[in-house]
Amino acid sequence: MGYEVRGGGAAPQRTTAGPRLVAISDLHVRYAENRSIVEQLHPETAEDWLLVAGDVGEYAGDVRWALELLAGRFARVVWTPGNHELWTPARDPVRLRGQERYEHLVGICRELGVVTPEDPYPVWEGEGGPVAVAPLFVLYDYSFRPPGARSKEEALQIAEHEGVVCTDEFLLHPDPYPSRDAWCRARLDVTATRLAAVPPELTTVLVNHFPLVREPTGILRHPEFALWCGTEATAAWPRRFRASAVVYGNLHVPRLIWSDGVPHQEVSLGYPREWRRFRHEPGRPVEVFPSVPEGACT
Numbered sequence: 001m002g003y004e005v006r007g008g009g010a011a012p013q014r015t016t017a018g019p020r021l022v023a024i025s026d027l028h029v030r031y032a033e034n035r036s037i038v039e040q041l042h043p044e045t046a047e048d049w050l051l052v053a054g055d056v057g058e059y060a061g062d063v064r065w066a067l068e069l070l071a072g073r074f075a076r077v078v079w080t081p082g083n084h085e086l087w088t089p090a091r092d093p094v095r096l097r098g099q100e101r102y103e104h105l106v107g108i109c110r111e112l113g114v115v116t117p118e119d120p121y122p123v124w125e126g127e128g129g130p131v132a133v134a135p136l137f138v139l140y141d142y143s144f145r146p147p148g149a150r151s152k153e154e155a156l157q158i159a160e161h162e163g164v165v166c167t168d169e170f171l172l173h174p175d176p177y178p179s180r181d182a183w184c185r186a187r188l189d190v191t192a193t194r195l196a197a198v199p200p201e202l203t204t205v206l207v208n209h210f211p212l213v214r215e216p217t218g219i220l221r222h223p224e225f226a227l228w229c230g231t232e233a234t235a236a237w238p239r240r241f242r243a244s245a246v247v248y249g250n251l252h253v254p255r256l257i258w259s260d261g262v263p264h265q266e267v268s269l270g271y272p273r274e275w276r277r278f279r280h281e282p283g284r285p286v287e288v289f290p291s292v293p294e295g296a297c298t
Helices: 032-039 060-071 098-112 152-161 180-196 215-219 223-228
Strands: 003-006 021-024 049-052 076-079 131-135 203-207 243-248 255-259 262-266 286-289
Touching (some): 076 131
Antiparallel strands (some): 003 255, 255 262
């Protein structure tokens, strides 16, 4: 599967009037600088939709704060969880783990009118529409392995030898599943079934915290960290489910990649030490649909 990078930052913003379908991820609002950015996020039109591709924060209360604020400003907010929302930090009053924690967050979203991966996929009727906007909750299964690693266990040993261990191994509990990869397999099954039911006349915008293809992880400073960044099982999904655009976060490297003819847009804000390096305005949501034409300059 071939891929091509188009630019190193956010996609160019449309200047024409009209509702916009925009996205952001990795808000990490426990950082005061990031919280301030979220407080200043506003739509450009009253009908703008905002896609939030995970890692709003680690504490359930922070997730509620941010999504309530954004839901009060945007015409519709669509959320999918990142790994940080699924952590059970020692100081979070919400002690739920695994599936129960995810269901608790879904409940918060439903109170706020925020669309989740458990809800019917909304249809965007603005420019380029109609298109089904599908928030996905798909984890990782350790299949993005280093060369030579024939199993999850070997891959984890290689990563540990290189000094790379994800905090998920300590704070992201898969209960009631026996492992995170088992939870991932269950999510793959339910999500593929739902996507297959999208009417065939509709294309899709697929929104997931982790990239759906492995190519974006090639930029990682520590390639062993790709283990915690997705699954090979979703590589064919953009084509199989008629994606007009794929939106993801997690890597904290905002950019546009074309893979097998489909645009994949990372929309991360990231940690303050990271976003300070970029020239574009931090925290500005990226317009993800209609997509920049393949081959266009960015």
